[in-house]
Amino acid sequence: MPSGQQARAQASAITPGKPGSPSADPEPSPMDRVLALFGGHRLSPAQRRIAQYMTDHLTEAAFLSITDLAERVGVSQPSVTRFASSLGFSGFPALREALQPIALSAVAGSPDTREEIRRNELQVAIDAEIDNLASLRRVLADPNQVLAIGRELARSVPLTILGLRISVSLAEYFAYAARRIHPDVRLVTRGGSVAYDALLQSREAGGTWLLAFAMPRHANETLAALRAARRTGLSVALITDLTMGPLVEAADVTLTAGTGSRLVFDSYAAPVVMSAAVLQAMADAEPERTQTRLEGYEQVAEQHDFFLEE
Structure with missing residues (x-):
């Protein structure tokens, strides 16, 4: 599982190269970066509640202690630890380190970032279902x-x-x-x-x-x-x-x-x-x-x- 340094690297791995470089891509939004961390994993309903809370309250949740986060989501502290582990992190501190630079970039951006993340998360869910239907069509x-x-x-x-x-x-x-x-x-x-x-x-x-x-x-x-x-x-x-x-x-x-x-x-x-x-x-x-x-x-x-x- 990734250490704290590896967690930061995982978060930065989805940040494009410097502008003007041959491989530079448009900079992903905070929402895209959060979804890149949470996506592609099979999460239990309780773990999805944690992911949803952290997505909806990114700028706050990225700086909470594990105790405070568990209390606000309404789950146990071991549930938060298992959630971080299921994403491939060594523990909640490593996940929090990965989220903090994303949260800071969200603060520096639009004041409507949280609402945008929540709205687009629903759209992403629909996009995933469209992909499932496209796959079924091929079958x-x-x-x-x-x-x-x-x-x-x-x-x-x-x-x-x-x-x-x-x-x-x-x-x-x-x-x-x-x-x-x-x-x-x-x-x-x-x-x-x-x-x-x-x-x-x-x-x-x-x-x-x-x-x-x-x-x-x-x-x-x-x-x-x-x-x-x-x-x-x-x-x-x-x-x-x-x-x-x-x-x-x-x-x-x-x-x-x-x-x-x-x-x-x-x-x-x-x-x-x-x-x-x-x-x-x-x-x-x-x-x-x-x-x-x-x-x-x-x-x-x-x-x-x-x-x-x-």
């Missing part, structure tokens, strides 16, 4: 894998969808939509023996596939459920942000879509689009069934007045 240039897994999921009756902890919302979205085009969709949102029981019942009823969602922070109980599914005889398709690791190894097919990690909690633009693509593949795999079920649902929705008139 889907060859749709064969998504089409193949869509066919398999469409043929699995029942079809089980699993999402635990933070991944529950994605699983619920997929299951809600899948029920419009599939005759038997079973949703599992609890781990442990409850999940294992549901997986067993699904396999005994004739199901052949489990579709699981695993988003950061990746849960041990998700890994246990994937392994349990394989033991029951179910094949496993996984939608996740990972390209390797035990979760990927526990799946038969992995569809990877990046998550946005610039804010306190992850955002899921690319996983949602990937989910919609798999749903489309399922619908296309059984066109007659899809049309019949969609028309039947529309009739029921109209009969019972499910939706507002538009």
